[in-house]
Amino acid sequence: MGEFDLIKRFFTRDTRAPQPGVALGIGDDCAVLGPTPGAQWLVSTDMLVEGRHFLSTVAPERLGHKALAVNLSDLAACGATPRAFTLALALPRADEVFLEGLARGLFALADAHGIALVGGDTTAGPLNLCITVMGEAPAGQALLRSGARAGDDLYVSGSLGDARLALEAFRGSVSLSAQDFETARRAMECPQPRVALGQALRGLAHSAIDVSDGFVGDLGHVLARSGLGATVQADALPRGAALAHQPLALQRLCTLSGGDDYELIFSAPPAARAAVQAASAASATPVTRVGRLEAEPGLRLLDAQGQALDWAVASFDHFKS
């Protein structure tokens, strides 16, 4: 069976019962989508390359999951309802086991979020996955990095750092128990985009971003776009279950600078604390209040004793690639 027959076999689905907003899926020069009247359309694209975004050891199913998850996470950060995505794929060879697994992981996550594959492209080439996602939000309600206000509480969803811990274990710089390794590896390979939380925060949070590069770096984007500073209780950052067994220095490294977490950082006014807890409960997504946004520029990290933590001094060069 040739490459294109394989692609067709695994990536063509019955589109006779169209999903909401999809007038025409795969099979023409373009997909035809029908935006909900009054909605804005949110778009993001991510490209995944072997060695940069995933290791060659990843199971195809998990790769399919992750390729879509990191894109859904961008929609989540904007509070959007996922609608449609395209997939472009460069493959070094037509491998049936690989494609079957990739499609399975991809569609399982797509179905869980009601998002339809509406277009694609396949070519021979070094392994590369490029997904573009589209979602909707009522006009003016998308959560943006620029909306944060001084005095806002700062929150983070779920937990941070296990994905980075897994990477360090793969690199051989830390040694984990079998159970912690599996926990951390799952965090790295199977991130859960916080789509339900993002939607629940519409009209409530002032700003949001997802954690792809690391808490400090991504919070920095919010501060820069909003023209604000922040004080963060660094040791209050929720850490992953595997990371919790590690020394404090490694915990700080992985929660503050880990990356690949795909949790949401968001801000909301103190008056909305009960509503934020309700949104957390409604979306079955834990959230932790970790600091406060302030007019004074800069990021101030405090340890558990309330002492300033000089993160610039806490070297992580040892771990950075």
Add this chain to the structure above:
Amino acid sequence: MGEFDLIKRFFTRDTRAPQPGVALGIGDDCAVLGPTPGAQWLVSTDMLVEGRHFLSTVAPERLGHKALAVNLSDLAACGATPRAFTLALALPRADEVFLEGLARGLFALADAHGIALVGGDTTAGPLNLCITVMGEAPAGQALLRSGARAGDDLYVSGSLGDARLALEAFRGSVSLSAQDFETARRAMECPQPRVALGQALRGLAHSAIDVSDGFVGDLGHVLARSGLGATVQADALPRGAALAHQPLALQRLCTLSGGDDYELIFSAPPAARAAVQAASAASATPVTRVGRLEAEPGLRLLDAQGQALDWAVASFDHFKS
């Protein structure tokens, strides 16, 4: 200057004066777009890989042009008005000359078609360009492959075959004069997407597709989706200026099976002939009537004498990679 500074330098543009339909461009987790009320949204994605879609000898400016052109051609085939696109880029290294040229070619074509770059991603990796385009058409007016009807006239825009001729010249299988080589090379590297023609054909053409794989193959998609057959005057297919200097057998190969042409094949009822000519004139795009769609399945190719041309016998294995 690092990779990301270079990207920022060449691909960040002033978005304070937003383009139609773009509420927020690059800089957040998602772009925010405002579809025109009542419009449908058309989406297509194409991934370009070195050696498959372009040669390593291509000038960066032409590569930038072509990466967007092949995507705009999909919007043209649906009669859509271009609105927004995303660009994901894997680069083996940060090369200032390359990126400057790429951005220049890309934005020149984007500006010519009023389409805004609204999102992107950049990573280190083997050279790969993935563009997703979005456009609009009034609800129900998108041109589709499936709309063709028996009795329709069959048309093709512009001319065919010069892109394939250039590829053969690069492969060394044909030898061209310097002028013909430049003409053919420009066709291969700088295709002009027929966006204006596509829009002019809305409400007029019954079906359309763009020629990326070759006339016979792409017409086959229309016939399959519409459940029809066709008779085509093969020697009436408009041939490129360089190809016109070549022997008839090579002309037939390059027009029928060349590929990479990015012209439109479309069908319209005979009663619309004057209107088709008016659309051609209004969009300053030549169109040629080359055959007719019929209820009888299959593709019948006729030569200039009206004799059946057995294309399966006219071997082109010599040229196929």
